[in-house]
Amino acid sequence: MPRLVTAFSNPLIKRVRSLREKRHRRAEGLFIAEGLRILAEAEQAGRLPLYLFYTEAMRGHPLVVRLAAAAESAGGEAIETSLDILHKLSGKDNPQTVLGVYAEFATDLSRLDRSAAGLWLVAQALRDPGNLGTILRTGDAVGAGGLILIDDCVDPFSVEAVRASMGAVFTVPLAQARWPDFLAWLRAGPATLVALSLRTDTDYRAPAYPRPTFLLTGNEAQGLPADYEAACDLTVKLPMRGKADSLNAAVATAVMAYQVLAAHDGAAA
């Protein structure tokens, strides 16, 4: 039986709302995902919400019925509530009518199997949650083995990052590591580490990108530290025909990722 919660002062509402802050997410090991589409992705990836919130209008929706039953039989809870409460929980002006609270995943490097994919994404000191989520979404599209976050990146479990990932946070393996630990892991097996650079003459379309290729993207404002770039096996450049010398970080990652995919498909043909 779903519980009915409509009071802003309800302790669970306060607790879930606090998950919009990173320190509370870390303390609880929980994060928020919103919207039917993203919750359906989570279900397909075998992830059930610990708490499932939905509005009265969604009570009979097949996915809500299924998720509520599955969550409850796994020890979770289904909660019918108001759009106002969902607005308060998500912080969004036009909140989704369904919201789930999920357990965070372990994100240590040792969980990754580099032989599982020919392409991996790596991002360093990424600051914008929208960019992080968008890179996850691209990672899903190109069949990347996972996304490895280096140094102090924005939290991949933030509401904004999860939203921009369109569910890819549930389907693309995530890891977090400091640079020296990442490099040690990387060099313990086959890997070609690739980055965009302004200091190279190699066009991004030239290399064959040996499998597995790890695409390294730097911070939005600073780019990659010089010694990180020097540690790469390969640096390439994108044509820049305009006034600026850089692309949005998520855009640059996607253009590169699709080129690696094309190089791999060409080699396989």
Next chain:
Amino acid sequence: MPRLVTAFSNPLIKRVRSLREKRHRRAEGLFIAEGLRILAEAEQAGRLPLYLFYTEAMRGHPLVVRLAAAAESAGGEAIETSLDILHKLSGKDNPQTVLGVYAEFATDLSRLDRSAAGLWLVAQALRDPGNLGTILRTGDAVGAGGLILIDDCVDPFSVEAVRASMGAVFTVPLAQARWPDFLAWLRAGPATLVALSLRTDTDYRAPAYPRPTFLLTGNEAQGLPADYEAACDLTVKLPMRGKADSLNAAVATAVMAYQVLAAHDGAAA
């Protein structure tokens, strides 16, 4: 001589702050751009601020000195102010220390010369200002002739769109049109209209993309209306190896734009 303004109640501060709302931008024909980098792009593109705001710490910065002199001799005004005021004007938690108020540009289709470039970007009913700005930034990078906004898109002069464009709002020609007017203009000359589609077997790497190619991107949630897609000369698909069936709109536009650039470069070689 710069004016010193530090009171939140100053009428100019209230007026500039109101430019964060679209109706005030339209009524005044003005918009806000922030940050040294973006204001430098504007200057290089021949655009001077009508009002230039900067903090005391920036008083002696070469660009600020030059912009202030140029703005004043063109009838504009330089205003020294506080970081608190800049925070209020930009709505940003960590405001830039320099902010300019600019006249909006005319955005009618007739200003565009299709022979000026081999690649043009077109976006329909785009909702997210970050996506719009990011597409402008990509348009600059690929040397697109311009960005044409179809139907009800988010305002390209919004603070968020200008910010995401990283100055490309000043360097990439912009036009706005309803679909029938765009189509009439498009068909009055040479043009290949291209869109991504889930209902085609043509890989995005196959076509030669005759010049000028117009890349059409649809709304983030709905994609393109079926009749808009049917009006295209060419529909292509991107490999989608994951669970989802779409990419972020700005990401998809960029992957396509770089492929068109590669096809054109290959044909020219």
